[in-house]
Amino acid sequence: MDSGSHKFYHEDDFDSRQHLEDYVSDNPDRISEEDSLIFPIENLIKTFTEGHNKGDVLIDLSLGSIIHHLFAACDFFKHIIVLKMRDRCIMELKRWVDERTGAFYWGHATKLHVDIEENRDLLQDKEGKVKSALQHVLKCDLEKEDIMDPIILPPADCVISAWLLDVICKDQDDYMRYLKRFSRLLKPGGHIILIGCLDMTYYTIGKHKFRAFSYDEAFARKALVGEGFIIDRCEVKMRTNVNDHNDYKGMIFIAAHRET
Template structure:
């Protein structure tokens, strides 16, 4: 399929449940666990436990309706606001948040979070802690200068962005502009923690193939520098699976600090 025919996630929408099953489930045929589940959870656990991200308010701007990357954040931030692009993803998140019928089963990730914290038998408490920390789930729109309009959010102490900038940006200029819009929501001295998808051109959800802006590690590092973020830490995990659902080469975890 020609890349020009790939759909745009934030424009065309996707099958949110299929996306979760393909990339984040506990199913035997789900081959991405090392890259999409274990690596992000371990990185956020490590970085947040260093105590360098301080405060009470965190914003998460991520792809789809996944929540596994936020367990560690809920240990340190009492107020978490989720920004999502799709109503379907917001509905999916609300089903889980309010324990509604048909909610996605994230128990495999709450168990992993408990193991990371050395409290393996307290996995239900990790999920309850995360749910109690999530105060709002809002729709965002990067076509606007203020991406949360008409809602006005306070400046955050920390922002997490998992797998979104490459998905909504068509080129380098758009990536920089979108990154600038994100850090407008971050306080001076605050950290932006990113999971980036490296060297990907597409990904599949349901029966549809979606666009991904192909970027490498150096581009992401330079992009952070251009918008005034100093890099505190980064780590790369080379692809650990075989699948034609997506063509990424690696996952990048990178932490940038906004200048004082």
């Protein structure tokens, strides 16, 4: 299958539940716990516990219906607002928030958080704290300059985007355009956290192959600096497992703040 025949996150059917099962479930056959779960959790905990990145409002714009990266945030932000561009992703996430039958199981990710934090007393409270902080799950339109128009959101102390830029961008211009739109959600001096895959050209969901935007660490750094951010942390983890589900070379975590 050539890249021109791959599906695209924006335009084609994206099975958000299958994505969770393939990449972040407790199934031993999942693609990579170390890269998709442990790496972002460890770096988010380090970033937030340093104490510089906290406040009233955190806005999340991430791939599919993932939620595990927000477990570290609930102790540092009063309110979490999740923005999704697809109805199916919203419904899957709300099923978990509302504790409805068939909701995706996140207990394994909760345990990873408390193990890394070395505080087992948090195990019973972690998911409840996230649900209490998660004020809204809203639909956005990434093709608008103001992606929430006509809804007005409070300016965020922090924006997190995990793996979304990887799948919505076709080229560097797209990346810069969407990064600028995400940045408009921040208050002056606000923080942004980007989690992504390096040098990836495709990923699979079930039997379907999707296109991805391939970029390297140097480009990600340059994009943030060009948008007026100062980089506080940049961690790269090279890939250790090989499979046919995707072709990324490594994971990247970048935390930055905007100059006031």
